[in-house]
């Protein structure tokens with residue numbers, strides 16, 4: 577169903593007015609209302625099609641309305657909506673098993689978002705530190721990292737942790753430069769509970785952390801007894817070409833967090849541990865009403881099936897190479913960063929990323945500008961070569977238009 581152009585404009589204006597009146601103004605929105613989509617195509621209220629190179633912030637990694645995820649959700653929603661975590665529920669238990677067996681081999685705690693997954697990791701790192709006699713545990717994080725918006729996750733996000741606006745923030749977070757192995761090694765000491773980092777920083781504009789930093793982080797944790805925590809909320813679920821990004825890196829963490837694409841479009845997060853962590857958190861020490869509900873858990877199981885499929889992961893490598901090749905050499909492109917289908921396009925001096933994203937949208941390609949000099953591309957992992965080529969050509973046209 578589509579609405580004529582004038583009517584769609586009027587409808588957008590009504591939405592704008594209602595939001596301005598009723599919603600907290602926390603988001604800057606592009607002037608489009610998407611009303612439908614499948615695979616790597618999104619449709620606006622006028623019926624116009626867009627190539628999706630963003631996957632709703634790496635949520636719809638198997639494409640919008642993936643039929644297998646839709647079927648899993650519909651089937652479970654019709655069969656049974658759940659009875660709380662006070663009773664057994666097969667989908668949640670299977671999901672925990674799948675997560676653990678596909679990664680670190682320890683335990684899983686299910687939750688509903690990336691920030692909550694990180695809160696769980698922070699709680700368990702602190703709890704373990706207290707058990708080791710550390711009264712004031714510290715967590716070492718990297719500058720420019722992003723771990724979420726709840727208070728502890730925010731305190732771990734040095735760039736947004738505004739004490740003047742939200743203080744007092746939970747203490748005990750120490751940030752070091754993301755490219756200084758010596759500073760990282762020096763920051764890890766007797767009171768360190770954990771080193772927490774994204775193997776590729778997403779919100780910062782897709783900045784892979786150098787192998788040397790990861791190796792130093794692992795060694796510092798081994799030396800001090802601290803936990804190495806990888807925030808794989810954005811890098812996980814196949815995004816970089818392996819199910820979890822650490823699987824292609826030089827070291828293995830002790831704890832990993834996931835969310836975004838894990839729920840196949842529904843809100844699911846998880847904190848997963850290695851056996852060294854033991855049970856993690858004990859009876860009554862953590863919990864969440866919605867966590868592991870059967871509908872969300874079934875969606876996550878379907879998403880894991882699709883995104884761990886070797887054919888999907890092979891598509892990530894092939895399409896990722898095409899994406900980079902399709903943008904390399906454009907005069908407005910100064911750098912291409914990332915891995916698989918997580919690509920940061922560093923723009924040449926004077927080329928404004930917000931203007932490029934707006935021009936791309938006008939051309940029918942959805943991309944993201946996480947800062948003024950970067951375009952971030954996170955297409956569905958199932959995108960077909962033809963759709964990707966069309967998306968690249970629309971983005972290139974936007975670069976031409978903005979760079980002149």
Ligand SMILES: Cc1ncc(COP(=O)(O)O)c(C=O)c1O
Nearest residue numbers: 689690691722723724778809810
């Ligand atoms: C690496 C990383 N960690 C945590 C989060 C927070 O996830 P959520 O918005 O689901 O709380 C994000 C969200 O962008 C993220 O990219």
